[in-house]
Amino acid sequence: MINKVRVRFAPSPTGPLHIGGVRTALFNYLFAKKHKGTFVLRIEDTDQNRYVEGAEQYIVDSLKWLNIPFDEGPNIGGEFGPYRQSERKGVYKKFIDKLINSGQAYYAFDTAEKLDFHRKDHETKGKTFIYNWHNRLKLDNSLSLNADEVQLRINAGEKFVIRFKSPENETLILNDIIRGEITIDTNVLDDKILFKSDGMPTYHLANIIDDHLMEISHVIRGEEWLPSLALHVLLYKAFDWKAPEFAHLPLILKPEGKGKLSKRDGDKLGFPVFPLAWQDQDDVSRGYKEDGYFPEAVVNMLALLGWNEGNGSEKEIYSLEELIKVFSLEHVSKASAKFNPEKAKWFNHQYLQLKSDKALADLFLESLKASKVQLEMSYVIKIISLIKERATFISDFWNLSCYFFEAPITYDEKAVKKSWKVETDSIMNELVEVLRPVDDFSSQNLENVIKEWITSKDLGFGKVMQPLRLSLVGAMQGPHLYDIMELIGKKETIKRIGKLLRASRG
Numbered sequence: 001m002i003n004k005v006r007v008r009f010a011p012s013p014t015g016p017l018h019i020g021g022v023r024t025a026l027f028n029y030l031f032a033k034k035h036k037g038t039f040v041l042r043i044e045d046t047d048q049n050r051y052v053e054g055a056e057q058y059i060v061d062s063l064k065w066l067n068i069p070f071d072e073g074p075n076i077g078g079e080f081g082p083y084r085q086s087e088r089k090g091v092y093k094k095f096i097d098k099l100i101n102s103g104q105a106y107y108a109f110d111t112a113e114k115l116d117f118h119r120k121d122h123e124t125k126g127k128t129f130i131y132n133w134h135n136r137l138k139l140d141n142s143l144s145l146n147a148d149e150v151q152l153r154i155n156a157g158e159k160f161v162i163r164f165k166s167p168e169n170e171t172l173i174l175n176d177i178i179r180g181e182i183t184i185d186t187n188v189l190d191d192k193i194l195f196k197s198d199g200m201p202t203y204h205l206a207n208i209i210d211d212h213l214m215e216i217s218h219v220i221r222g223e224e225w226l227p228s229l230a231l232h233v234l235l236y237k238a239f240d241w242k243a244p245e246f247a248h249l250p251l252i253l254k255p256e257g258k259g260k261l262s263k264r265d266g267d268k269l270g271f272p273v274f275p276l277a278w279q280d281q282d283d284v285s286r287g288y289k290e291d292g293y294f295p296e297a298v299v300n301m302l303a304l305l306g307w308n309e310g311n312g313s314e315k316e317i318y319s320l321e322e323l324i325k326v327f328s329l330e331h332v333s334k335a336s337a338k339f340n341p342e343k344a345k346w347f348n349h350q351y352l353q354l355k356s357d358k359a360l361a362d363l364f365l366e367s368l369k370a371s372k373v374q375l376e377m378s379y380v381i382k383i384i385s386l387i388k389e390r391a392t393f394i395s396d397f398w399n400l401s402c403y404f405f406e407a408p409i410t411y412d413e414k415a416v417k418k419s420w421k422v423e424t425d426s427i428m429n430e431l432v433e434v435l436r437p438v439d440d441f442s443s444q445n446l447e448n449v450i451k452e453w454i455t456s457k458d459l460g461f462g463k464v465m466q467p468l469r470l471s472l473v474g475a476m477q478g479p480h481l482y483d484i485m486e487l488i489g490k491k492e493t494i495k496r497i498g499k500l501l502r503a504s505r506g
Contacts, residue, residue, distance in 0.1 A: 005037025006217045010044045013055035016278035017062050020252045023302040028220045029068040030327040041073030043084045046200050062275040066295045080214040085206050092201040095209050104238045107142040107160045130190045133168040162195035177247040177329045184230045208235045220247045247329045250306040251336040261339050271341035292393035297351040301344050306337040349392040357384045364397045386479040407496050408474025415476045419466035441490045443482040471500040
């Protein structure tokens with residue numbers, strides 16, 4: 001048993017939450033709940049230039065819709081708050097001072113122009129400029145200047161950043177729960193900026209300090225943060241703190257498998273990459289909720305992007321409770337997961353089939369409210385039972401069932417040409433006469449009556465059933481024909497046959 005699990009999901013409020021971020025939140029949540037731990041939401045808004053109004057609320061609303069609630073976070077509090085980094089500004093200064101005083105961080109006065117010059121100079125020589133041990137004594141910083149000059153420049157209000165002094169000639173042995181042991185040569189690391197000229201910490205410093213102060217036991221985050229692992233571990237060492245355990249989740253790839261999944265891919269191929277719709281100045285981005293997906297289907301789909309239960313299991317449908325029970329980081333794959341939009345639809349179809357006819361009828365009627373269609377619940381429930389197997393979304397129901405509510409206005413031309421022959425008029429007229437005296441208009445009785453008549457007349461079933469289906473539905477689709485007849489009733493059935501008979505005569 002793992003002791004006192006505390007994990008965090010720490011997004012930046014710079015726009016809508018990508019499903020890759022949602023999966024990170026989900027895996028943190030599953031891990032926390034599996035080990036009776038705490039799931040924390042922390043908003044990392046230190047980069048005020050990229051802050052987007054409404055993005056934080058969007059993150060909260062997304063987690064709420066997906067039913068993966070956080071135990072501590074903005075607006076609900078907790079003993080380790082505040083949970084927005086912008087509200088923790090006063091926390092970070094004393095820690096950066098500690099690194100300065102211990103000689104593990106330093107002031108750097110290099111201007112953007114000067115650094116750009118060095119980068120271009122290196123490029124012309126076929127090299128890459130890295131600000132670290134091999135050149136920091138030649139650059140404009142507190143390591144190359146005497147203490148008095150440094151203080152004078154700070155007192156004069158000169159702009160500076162504070163950089164981490166990465167060690168020279170060391171080999172770091174890092175451990176990742178998913179990826180195992182990772183070896184890093186510190187000579188290839190750059191001296192990352194920890195404190196910016198605007199007085200705000202960078203992600204790296206704030207992240208480490210907050211994880212420590214919030215007693216985070218496991219950092220579960222995306223693979224894109226793997227290059228930062230060495231710096232983060234070095235910072236823990238610099239502060240003489242125990243580092244949490246790390247697990248870096250695999251990327252979610254485009255459907256074709258090349259490159260990280262992006263909004264552009266969704267726009268191009270017609271699927272959402274965000275949990276909820278998002279509107280900015282330029283356009284509206286689609287959301288899984290607005291596209292008609294069930295939140296539990298989205299959760300199930302995301303859980304299987306890069307994770308499986310193991311032990312040869314081929315199980316694909318998991319409730320959230322089941323996922324909590326069987327989830328483990330050891331069964332998360334190192335390999336990136338290819339996103340399959342058709343599989344996402346498959347999951348939604350499966351969850352639609354699991355819902356009761358009454359629940360689906362309620363959702364269907366809710367979707368029809370704007371059209372002011374008045375329908376009787378018991379009738380709708382019967383219809384849902386007949387059509388739901390063919391539906392992926394609630395929005396499919398109307399096209400699959402409209403003929404139950406209103407007679408067809410048009411008829412499939414190809415189907416008419418194929419099934420309506422010279423003798424069809426007389427066959428349909430005779431069928432009407434067969435149906436008129438039938439009192440028991442149940443599906444089973446209708447099937448018996450019509451089959452007996454077809455057999456007695458030595459007719460082909462297609463000669464009767466195809467034009468009959470066209471009369472009732474308008475196309476060669478729909479559930480069992482006798483079920484349709486039972487539901488719309490005798491009067492409507494005869495009326496619709498007559499309507500197509502008149503149309504066939506021109």
